Amino acid sequence: MFGFVSSPKQNWSAILSVLALSVAPIATYAxxxxxxxxxxxxxPPEITxxxxxxxxxxxxxxxxxWRNWDGVRLPNVDHALIKRxxxxxQQINASYWLETIELIITRLAEADPSYAGDNALLxxxxxxxxxxxxxxxxxxxxxxxLAADEELLSPRIKTALSGYFRNGLGxxxxxxxxxxxxxxxxxxxxxxxxxTLTKRELAGTSxxxxxxxxxxxxxxxxxxxxxxxxxxxxxxxxxIAREYSxxxxxxxxxxxxxxxxxxxxxxxxxxxxxxxxxxxxxxENFEKDNDVLLHYLTQAADAQxxxxxxxxxxxxxxxxxxxxxxxxxxxxxxxxxKSGGRPGLTRLALFLETYADRYPGTNDERLxxxxxxxxxxGAAGWVFSRLADDVYERKGRWxxxxxxxxxLERAAELGDMDGSLNLAINLVAQRSGEHEIERAVDLLSYSxxxxxxxxxxxxxxxxxxxxxxxxPRIEEAQYWQSIEDATGTSNVEIAARDLIELDDEDDxxxxxxxxxxALYGRAKAMASYLKxxxxxxDTTPEMLAxxxxxxxxxxxxLEALADLExxxxxxxxxxxxxxxxxxxxxxxxxxxxxLALAEAILDYQSDTAFDTTEVRSLLEGPxxxxxxxxxxxLAVLDPGADSGRAVFEQFADIxxxxxxxxxxxxxxxxxxxxxxxxxxxxxxxxxxCDYKNVMAMSRLYLEIDDAENAVHWMRIAEYLMEDNPWTxxxxxxxxxxxxxxxxxxxxxxxxxxxxxLGDVNAPRGMFDLLVASDAETxxxxxxAFLITQAMDDPEHAYLNxxxxxxxxxxDDVKVEIEARLDMPxxxxxxxxxxxxxxxxxxxxxxxxxxxxxTDLATSTEWLTRAAEGGDxxxxxxxxxxxxxxxxxxxxxxxxxxxxxxxAANGSAKxxxxxxxxNLSEDT
Numbered sequence: 001m002f003g004f005v006s007s008p009k010q011n012w013s014a015i016l017s018v019l020a021l022s023v024a025p026i027a028t029y030a031x032x033x034x035x036x037x038x039x040x041x042x043x044p045p046e047i048t049x050x051x052x053x054x055x056x057x058x059x060x061x062x063x064x065x066w067r068n069w070d071g072v073r074l075p076n077v078d079h080a081l082i083k084r085x086x087x088x089x090q091q092i093n094a095s096y097w098l099e100t101i102e103l104i105i106t107r108l109a110e111a112d113p114s115y116a117g118d119n120a121l122l123x124x125x126x127x128x129x130x131x132x133x134x135x136x137x138x139x140x141x142x143x144x145x146l147a148a149d150e151e152l153l154s155p156r157i158k159t160a161l162s163g164y165f166r167n168g169l170g171x172x173x174x175x176x177x178x179x180x181x182x183x184x185x186x187x188x189x190x191x192x193x194x195x196t197l198t199k200r201e202l203a204g205t206s207x208x209x210x211x212x213x214x215x216x217x218x219x220x221x222x223x224x225x226x227x228x229x230x231x232x233x234x235x236x237x238x239x240i241a242r243e244y245s246x247x248x249x250x251x252x253x254x255x256x257x258x259x260x261x262x263x264x265x266x267x268x269x270x271x272x273x274x275x276x277x278x279x280x281x282x283x284e285n286f287e288k289d290n291d292v293l294l295h296y297l298t299q300a301a302d303a304q305x306x307x308x309x310x311x312x313x314x315x316x317x318x319x320x321x322x323x324x325x326x327x328x329x330x331x332x333x334x335x336x337x338k339s340g341g342r343p344g345l346t347r348l349a350l351f352l353e354t355y356a357d358r359y360p361g362t363n364d365e366r367l368x369x370x371x372x373x374x375x376x377x378g379a380a381g382w383v384f385s386r387l388a389d390d391v392y393e394r395k396g397r398w399x400x401x402x403x404x405x406x407x408l409e410r411a412a413e414l415g416d417m418d419g420s421l422n423l424a425i426n427l428v429a430q431r432s433g434e435h436e437i438e439r440a441v442d443l444l445s446y447s448x449x450x451x452x453x454x455x456x457x458x459x460x461x462x463x464x465x466x467x468x469x470x471x472p473r474i475e476e477a478q479y480w481q482s483i484e485d486a487t488g489t490s491n492v493e494i495a496a497r498d499l500i501e502l503d504d505e506d507d508x509x510x511x512x513x514x515x516x517x518a519l520y521g522r523a524k525a526m527a528s529y530l531k532x533x534x535x536x537x538d539t540t541p542e543m544l545a546x547x548x549x550x551x552x553x554x555x556x557x558l559e560a561l562a563d564l565e566x567x568x569x570x571x572x573x574x575x576x577x578x579x580x581x582x583x584x585x586x587x588x589x590x591x592x593x594x595l596a597l598a599e600a601i602l603d604y605q606s607d608t609a610f611d612t613t614e615v616r617s618l619l620e621g622p623x624x625x626x627x628x629x630x631x632x633x634l635a636v637l638d639p640g641a642d643s644g645r646a647v648f649e650q651f652a653d654i655x656x657x658x659x660x661x662x663x664x665x666x667x668x669x670x671x672x673x674x675x676x677x678x679x680x681x682x683x684x685x686x687x688x689c690d691y692k693n694v695m696a697m698s699r700l701y702l703e704i705d706d707a708e709n710a711v712h713w714m715r716i717a718e719y720l721m722e723d724n725p726w727t728x729x730x731x732x733x734x735x736x737x738x739x740x741x742x743x744x745x746x747x748x749x750x751x752x753x754x755x756x757l758g759d760v761n762a763p764r765g766m767f768d769l770l771v772a773s774d775a776e777t778x779x780x781x782x783x784a785f786l787i788t789q790a791m792d793d794p795e796h797a798y799l800n801x802x803x804x805x806x807x808x809x810x811d812d813v814k815v816e817i818e819a820r821l822d823m824p825x826x827x828x829x830x831x832x833x834x835x836x837x838x839x840x841x842x843x844x845x846x847x848x849x850x851x852x853x854t855d856l857a858t859s860t861e862w863l864t865r866a867a868e869g870g871d872x873x874x875x876x877x878x879x880x881x882x883x884x885x886x887x888x889x890x891x892x893x894x895x896x897x898x899x900x901x902x903a904a905n906g907s908a909k910x911x912x913x914x915x916x917x918n919l920s921e922d923t
Contacts, residue, residue: 042222122160159182180209316332353386424441467689499528502536612637631648803835
């Protein structure tokens with residue numbers, strides 16, 4: 001036995017003598033008036049660990065026990081444990097369990113005479129107070145019944161009754177009577193009364209009649225709490241530990257609090273074991289011991305405490321204090337989830353998500369945990385986002401759209417950013433009306449302003465520029481583009497060669513921008529930063545190792561690295577590095593990376609007759625997931641005329657359920673008009689809003705003979721060109737092909753912008769418009785000037801292109817240009833630059849205008865060069881010259897050879913001359 005039994009006031013000295021012999025030595029103590037707490041060390045006795053206390057069952061088990069109780073026979077366990085269950089049910093949900101608790105009390109009173117009467121009555125009162133049943137408490141006069149025989153009540157009941165009188169619960173408030181009851185209970189040795197009275201003494205509000213020194217009262221209270229070594233001792237001594245933790249009466253002492261919790265834990269109390277773990281985890285004014293932490297953490301987890309199971313699971317998951325053991329982690333998380341609490345279910349769901357590859361076949365278990373979490377009143381938004389992801393995974397983006405929307409609405413309502421963004425994407429994709437678009441805009445705007453999202457500004461730009469039914473809304477789109485630019489969240493596009501040449505001092509801002517995007521998880525930025533680090537002189541192995549490990553959390557990083565390697569590769573051996581990265585990504589990610597690998601194989605294969613088996617196999621995966629780019633490649637690999645339709649029919653159901661933007665566009669030409677409209681609307685709702693995809697939309701409309709919508713998308717493309725000269729040339733040509741000369745002024749402006757940025761094709765576009773007589777841009781004088789400029793260029797890069805357009809121009813246009821130029825000189829310069837047509841034209845000019853034999857000889861020399869260059873007309877004219885000795889010695893045999901070549905190429909003149917020569921030979 002520890003401690004003592006209750007004693008009357010006159011026996012205090014005897015009690016102290018017993019206490020001195022039965023518990024550990026008490027250090028000297030003194031009151032600290034300045035802090036109103038006592039310096040008092042009350043040490044736990046030395047004991048041998050033993051399972052005296054019975055650990056409290058997990059809440060789920062307790063709830064299950066009493067939910068299924070028949071109300072007749074009590075469980076066959078110690079009555080003290082049933083009383084503990086009553087207290088726990090009150091803590092869980094007192095109002096819900098009140099009826100059950102009252103029935104338990106009735107059965108306990110029937111089974112245990114010592115519990116009947118006042119003890120049972122107090123238990124009923126406590127349950128009703130916890131449940132807030134104050135009207136019922138008053139109407140039944142239960143507290144009055146309890147107070148009827150006050151003199152006969154135990155100190156514990158007097159202490160409780162004191163509280164009811166003090167607070168006026170169920171009886172008329174009577175502070176004086178409450179104090180009298182409390183003092184009586186204190187002198188009788190009740191620990192709660194002693195500690196309450198001491199606290200009031202230290203605060204200067206001690207009731208009349210209480211004259212026990214605080215030091216003595218607290219010592220008596222703690223000794224009373226120690227009491228006998230029985231199953232309830234752990235609950236009692238935990239009170240001592242809490243007093244040393246909260247510091248309301250005794251000075252806070254983490255070590256003493258820890259030691260009392262350890263005392264209880266060594267007697268089998270799992271909750272005290274957990275408290276020890278908390279001391280060592282926090283280590284505030286306390287010396288941490290990992291061995292002690294692990295010992296008691298294991299004890300608490302073995303006792304089925306969910307939070308201990310989770311903490312121990314995390315220890316095994318990270319390998320921080322023990323060897324890493326994911327199987328043990330999963331076992332612990334499963335046990336924690338079994339209790340039905342949110343923390344356990346959360347850990348299990350996230351663990352199975354993180355280690356899905358290691359534990360295949362557990363997705364149903366993960367979903368079950370998510371669905372259980374969704375049933376909790378305080379479920380987090382991310383739970384519903386993941387449930388929506390599962391719907392999309394099973395049914396596709398279109399097949400599961402309606403069901404996923406329900407989950408996403410809940411996720412957004414609970415403030416989950418991923419859920420909010422996905423809901424916005426879903427609403428935009430529906431394109432069902434202005435209300436949905438405005439809701440999507442509100443969600444995305446909130447993500448930008450309140451949650452600090454990186455991607456929402458880009459998404460808002462896409463909504464207003466491309467995806468909304470009334471797009472383009474230029475001002476709004478440009479506003480969000482400016483927000484993206486101002487916040488530095490725009491994608492950082494840097495050529496691979498420039499990337500590896502970045503300098504820490506000169507390019508510090510660019511490097512920091514790439515790093516910040518990498519930290520956010522953008523695959524291209526991550527790959528760029530890794531490539532920079534690999535080439536930066538100050539990179540340490542530790543830095544590179546950290547970033548490689550960090551990049552493993554995200555998909556497509558290896559694919560982005562492969563793109564950089566391909567860009568840098570200068571020979572086949574260097575390209576192998578990139579291929580290996582793509583194959584590694586494919587091994588990790590499967591179908592999502594298969595397309596990139598297949599495209600790379602097609603791009604870099606050199607044998608036109610190569611075996612396409614591997615590529616086809618790679619493409620089947622992403623095509624089967626609805627990726628249209630893979631379907632398009634499969635169609636290209638099949639040389640048959642109906643290859644596109646065959647591929648479409650193979651994947652039609654997948655496109656219907658889960659087709660991405662490219663898949664929808666691929667399918668449209670094979671659909672009936674009504675379904676075409678549906679697929680085009682879907683495509684518009686999810687279009688990646690950039691120049692390439694917008695123009696793909698425009699060209700598809702042209703393919704189905706809808707010029708109006710084709711032009712609409714061209715108008716949008718105009719705002720997406722940025723400073724890319726290729727897009728300017730492409731848009732100019734596209735608009736000219738649809739609108740004709742009507743588009744000439746705008747096309748000219750685009751060609752001029754592209755030419756100023758160095759595009760090699762833009763000047764030819766400019767010249768074509770200058771010689772188009774029916775266009776507003778017609779200007780033969782400027783066309784002649786461009787030819788003159790091209791002649792002055794030492795490389796004559798554009799001269800031959802201009803002359804090609806000049807030759808295709810109408811005759812009166814040619815006259816206008818020729819009037820401004822020395823055409824023989826122009827053709828001579830062009831011929832000397834290597835233009836075959838100009839060689840032939842210059843040769844014929846010399847022959848027609850020859851002033852001497854030298855001019856004729858030079859003419860035939862140019863004809864020979866043009867014929868050898870493949871010009872059919874030059875072949876015929878050279879044959880004519882050889883046959884009749886014009887500018888060279890006659891050579892009938894060689895003439896026939898050139899004439900026959902020209903005739904075979906379709907030259908009527910050559911065929912005629914050949915026939916004449918043959919006729920001449922016959923005669």
